[in-house]
Amino acid sequence: MAEKKTKKEVKKEEFRYSRKNWILIFSGLLVGIISLIVMGLGDITISVILFVIAFLVLIPIGLLLKP
Numbered sequence: 124m125a126e127k128k129t130k131k132e133v134k135k136e137e138f139r140y141s142r143k144n145w146i147l148i149f150s151g152l153l154v155g156i157i158s159l160i161v162m163g164l165g166d167i168t169i170s171v172i173l174f175v176i177a178f179l180v181l182i183p184i185g186l187l188l189k190p
Contacts, residue, residue: 143188147184151185155177
């Protein structure tokens with residue numbers, strides 16, 4: 124027979140990412156926004172480097188890291 128789960132177990136399964144994951148994801152978004160501001164100021168090289176760091180390094184690590 125199927126066992127019923129308690130409310131605590133259900134809540135625990137709903138929350139997939141830990142605080143560390145969220146910090147990495149939002150820092151990636153912040154670096155991405157900063158790169159767009161730098162691009163607006165005219166420095167394309169630094170802007171592209173920041174953009175790559177944000178969207179190819181920080182955000183994927185934040186999404187793939189186990190909580």
